[in-house]
Amino acid sequence: MKFESPLSPHLQVYKWQLSSLLSITHRLTSIFNFLGLSLFALWIFMLFMGDAVFNYFEIFAATFVGRFIFIGITWSFSYHLLNGIRHLFWDMGYGYELKVANISGIIVLCLSFLLTLMVWAI
Amino acid sequence: MGNLMNRVVTKWLMQRIAAVLLLPLLIWFLFNLDNLTTYSYSEAVMFLSNKMNILFLSLMFIFSFFHMKIGMGEIFEDYIHDEKIKKAANFIILLISLAIPLAAITAMIILGI
Numbered sequence: 001m002k003f004e005s006p007l008s009p010h011l012q013v014y015k016w017q018l019s020s021l022l023s024i025t026h027r028l029t030s031i032f033n034f035l036g037l038s039l040f041a042l043w044i045f046m047l048f049m050g051d052a053v054f055n056y057f058e059i060f061a062a063t064f065v066g067r068f069i070f071i072g073i074t075w076s077f078s079y080h081l082l083n084g085i086r087h088l089f090w091d092m093g094y095g096y097e098l099k100v101a102n103i104s105g106i107i108v109l110c111l112s113f114l115l116t117l118m119v120w121a122i
Numbered sequence: 123m124g125n126l127m128n129r130v131v132t133k134w135l136m137q138r139i140a141a142v143l144l145l146p147l148l149i150w151f152l153f154n155l156d157n158l159t160t161y162s163y164s165e166a167v168m169f170l171s172n173k174m175n176i177l178f179l180s181l182m183f184i185f186s187f188f189h190m191k192i193g194m195g196e197i198f199e200d201y202i203h204d205e206k207i208k209k210a211a212n213f214i215i216l217l218i219s220l221a222i223p224l225a226a227i228t229a230m231i232i233l234g235i
Contacts, residue, residue: 041226048229051163061159119152
């Protein structure tokens with residue numbers, strides 16, 4: 001018998017709730033994190049190419065768009081990291097109660113902004 | 123089917139292990155990001171002349187792309203219906219998750235020498 005794993009329910013048929021919003025954000029941030037790490041790999045590559053090439057990164061990094069991207073990626077990493085801890089607790093069997101899951105979700109969201117602020121303001 | 127379940131469980135566990143290992147590495151990386159993005163060429167080279175920095179960044183690349191490979195596989199499993207497309211997507215992610223860490227680590231080691 002061919003084993004078929006079930007396909008995920010499709011997002012558009014559900015009413016938006018905090019839990020589903022945080023869950024899809026976890027997946028979205030994973031993609032931004034991938035782009036962020038690729039950007040960092042590019043930083044290494046430009047450094048490897050030498051002073052003249054790296055200069056383009058320095059110019060980009062000083063622009064408003066550059067700063068916005070770095071801060072955005074920091075938040076994306078912060079959120080995925082903190083929500084990942086929440087997932088690890090679920091994996092161990094804790095925190096499934098609706099109320100607890102909602103509270104932990106709000107805590108993760110607040111802490112992700114706090115961590116971003118700490119990284120860039122301190 | 124038993125074999126497949128074993129493989130799925132192993133992947134699931136490996137992804138969590140990578141996640142736990144990434145926690146301290148990413149916190150270290152985030153608190154260096156402010157500096158990293160403002161470094162001049164010579165400051166950046168100096169940063170990579172520290173062997174511990176190269177080690178931490180290399181581990182971060184390896185674990186994060188390994189974590190990403192499995193995670194993307196889960197997303198493909200959920201949303202891609204066509205087996206052929208799923209296989210192709212997984213293969214592309216595998217190439218990316220090998221190529222980027224390998225290139226980054228090689229470049230860092232050469233720069234660090």
